[in-house]
Structures are given as structure tokens and as C-alpha cells.
Amino acid sequence: MALVAVLPLLTLSCSETPPPQQHHKTQFMALGTLVTVSLWGVDEDDAAEAVRTVEDELNRIHKTWHAWQPSTLTEINAALAAGKTYSADPPTLALLRKAQDLAHRSGQLFDPAIGKLVALWGFQSDDRPDAPPPARADIERLLANLPDMNDLVISGDSLSSTNRDLKLDLGGFAKGYAVDQAIERLRALGIDNAIVNAGGDLRAIGAHGERPWRIGIRDPQSAGVIATVDTQGDESVFTSGNYERFFTWDGVRYHHIIDPRTGYPATGTVSATVIHRDASTADAAATALLIAGPGKWRRVARDMGVTQVMLIDEDMHVTMTPEMEQRVYFRTETPPQVTVSEP
Numbered sequence: 456m457a458l459v460a461v462l463p464l465l466t467l468s469c470s471e472t473p474p475p476q477q478h479h480k481t482q483f484m485a486l487g488t489l490v491t492v493s494l495w496g497v498d499e500d501d502a503a504e505a506v507r508t509v510e511d512e513l514n515r516i517h518k519t520w521h522a523w524q525p526s527t528l529t530e531i532n533a534a535l536a537a538g539k540t541y542s543a544d545p546p547t548l549a550l551l552r553k554a555q556d557l558a559h560r561s562g563q564l565f566d567p568a569i570g571k572l573v574a575l576w577g578f579q580s581d582d583r584p585d586a587p588p589p590a591r592a593d594i595e596r597l598l599a600n601l602p603d604m605n606d607l608v609i610s611g612d613s614l615s616s617t618n619r620d621l622k623l624d625l626g627g628f629a630k631g632y633a634v635d636q637a638i639e640r641l642r643a644l645g646i647d648n649a650i651v652n653a654g655g656d657l658r659a660i661g662a663h664g665e666r667p668w669r670i671g672i673r674d675p676q677s678a679g680v681i682a683t684v685d686t687q688g689d690e691s692v693f694t695s696g697n698y699e700r701f702f703t704w705d706g707v708r709y710h711h712i713i714d715p716r717t718g719y720p721a722t723g724t725v726s727a728t729v730i731h732r733d734a735s736t737a738d739a740a741a742t743a744l745l746i747a748g749p750g751k752w753r754r755v756a757r758d759m760g761v762t763q764v765m766l767i768d769e770d771m772h773v774t775m776t777p778e779m780e781q782r783v784y785f786r787t788e789t790p791p792q793v794t795v796s797e798p
Contacts, residue, residue, distance in 0.1 A: 477664065481506045485513035486633055487581075488654030494641075495648035495663055505644050509637045509651060516633045520550075522570060522624045523579045531614060532570065532622050535607075541614040548609060550632060553735060554625060558604035560759045561743035566715045568602040570622030576720075578700060578711040579624065587704050594718035601715060631693060631738025634658045638734075658691040658734045674787070675726040675767055681791070682765075684730065684782045691734035695741040696726040714746050723748035723768060730763035730779065737761070749774065753796060762798075767791075 479494040479502035492509050494502050519527045527547060534541040543551070554567050570579065575593060577583040602621035607614065625632075630653050637651040638658050648661030650668055659668040670692050671680035684692065697720070700711035714721040727745040731737040740759045747755045749768055756764050756776070765775040765783060773793045775783065780795045 479506075483510050485510060486517050486630060486653050488630075490654070491650070491652040492637075493650040493652070493663075493668075494646060495661065497646055497648075501644070501646075505641055505646055505649075508640050508644065512637055512640050513633050513653070516629070516636065519547075520625050520629050522626060523574075528623060528625065535614070535616045535621055535623075536619055538617075538619065539615075542612055543614050544612075548612060548614075550625075551607065551614070551623075552609060553632075554628065554739075555604045555607065555609075557628065557736065557739040557759070561739065561755055562747075562758065563603045563605075563715060564746045564755060565627050565739040565743040566603050567623050567625050567627060568604050568606060568621050569713065569715050570624035571620055572597050572601070572713055572715070572718060573624050573626075573711070574622070576709070576711070576713060577702070578713075583700075583702055585702075588709055598718045601718075603715070627742040628735050628739040630654070630656055631691065631734035631736070634691065634734040634738075656691075656693045656734075656738060658689075659686040660689045662686075662688075671786070672728055672765070672783075673726070676771065680786050681767075682783045682785045682787075684784070689732055690730055691732065691737040692728065692730050693734065693737040693741045694726055694728040695745045697721070697745070698725070712742060712745055721746040721748065723750075724752075724766050725769055725771075726767045727752075728765040728779075729761050730782070731761050740764075 477496055479497060480491065482489055482491045490513060492506050494505060522528060531541050558565050558567065573579055575589045575597065577586060597620060600620050602618040606616050606618040606621050608616060634651050634653055638660060641649050650657055650659045655673060667685040670684050670686060672682045673694060674681035675696050675698050695712060697710035697712060701708050710720045712721050724745045727741045729737045729741045740761045743755050744752045744764060744766065752766060762776055763779040765773060765779050767773050771791055773791045774796060776796050777798050
């Protein structure tokens, strides 16, 4: 839990502790991370069924969209690399169309087509090998023909591409997609008050009894919380941070969020938090905004349709939109320096 980006805070005093049947909190491993499902106002049997449903759904998505273990995604990538056409089912086509739309609106800063570049950095593995960063010449070779999601052709039920360097890696928003699907499964079971938290990125619906769900935003310099927000009905809170996956070589730290413009890990911003109803959008936007950096994030936020944004730069200076500023309560002993942007 030391690496989570957003932490649900369910801090009740003893006098406020609900009856055992009201609040259920279950944890399990899925999507390669710790998943926490919190339910309110559900009896024990229904809660157990709901958790099983969520776990099955997340495991199904993980097996379908894993970027390097055998999956539907690796089958698609193999076909595209061979110049072949792949026939996809409707859910696959819908997901890839959404990825294309989000990539387009981000100006291709959220770019699931750069799987070869991600692999070159060693981040398409469960445990990155102890190896130096890639050679500049290898990075420049990929940049010379770097694909983006416009290179993926969807025609009817078929997928194809003329760019053999296109390799899909949906890690930039697959977690958001999975959380959205899990929430829909809970709603189909009649559950209206819940959180599905996948490694710190989450979507919350309803409330925690008479009060909202309270969410903590990870401090990028520690395992603690820098701020909290109270959810409002149905909201997703996603953070991209340069502290999530990284390696150090010759005293330099390299993280896993690769800027497709340079071929190197993004610089300038250490974390980007987005609140949005749709978890897939929040996930992709957090990635794109961290890459965009301090100077260009507002245009990307506007084009992606997100208004509640908080960025923390390398000096721990916080920049946020007015809409986010109304929601955030800082929890550090010394509040950070904050700039509120134009709407």
C-alpha cells in the first residue's frame, strides 16, 4: 500500500461506527494490484456475492488486456506486427474506439500505441530487469516512426495497421476501464453505495451512510496523504505519479510514464490528480496531464473535458483548477504553495 496514489479514508469515531451489516470492506489482488471494495447498506450475503462478481470481472479484464502475458491484447499485437488483420469482438472494438478518442483529445499524449517504447524501457515486465536505460540511438529509431492511435485502423469488426511499430499497451487507462466495469456490475446487483479502489485509483458511488465517501490524495514524497476530497454522488479519483514504477541507474531515477514526444520519462510534474465521473477518462487524463507538464496541461484538460485537476511539480508546488480548489483540504502540517489557475 506504500505506492498507492489515492487512499480511501474511512475514519469514523467509535460512536459513529455503523452496525457490522452496514459497511463491508474486502481486499483481494487483481489487475496486478491490491483492490479494495467498500460497500454500504448491503447485507452480508449480498456483499459476498458483489465482491465475487467484481473480482471475477477484474480478473477477466486483466487476462484479456495484459500487455505482455498471453492475452487478447498480445494476440492483437502479434497480428498487427505481422501486417495481418485481426477480427475483434464488440467489447474489444468499443474499448479500442474509446482509447482512440481519448488519445485524440489528449493530443496523443495519452498514447496506447507506444508499447514498443514502453517495452524498450523495460516496463513491460512484472519485475524490470536490473539494466541501464535504453541507448539514445534505440529511442531515436522508434521515435522516427513512432505510431499513435491514428495508425490503428478499425473497419467493421477488423483491426489493422500499416505501421509495424504499433504495439498496444493500455496500461494508461485499462485500470479506469476495469473500475468502470466493476461499478456497472455492482449497480446491476442493486448496489448504489460503494467504492472500487484499484491500487489507489477509484470510483465511488452514493455515500457512506449520512456522509460522503472521503478520499485521500497521496503525497508524492511519502506514503502519507497530502489532501482529501469528499465525493459527490458518482465520481472517479485517479492520480498518475512518477513514484509508482521506476528504477535508478547511476543515481538517476527513471519512471514508467513515457513522453511520446521525447521517448523519455516525463519531466516537470510528479503527480496529476483528476476527478471525473468516468474512470476511464480520469485515468487517461491523469496520464496525459502529467506528460503535458506545467506549461501545457490546461489545453489538454480542456480538450479532454476535465475541469477538476490538481498537479504537483518537482518543487512540490501545487497547481489546481478553481473547480478542484473548492474541493481539496490539505492535511499536511505545513500547507504547500498553491496556485489556482484560470477556469
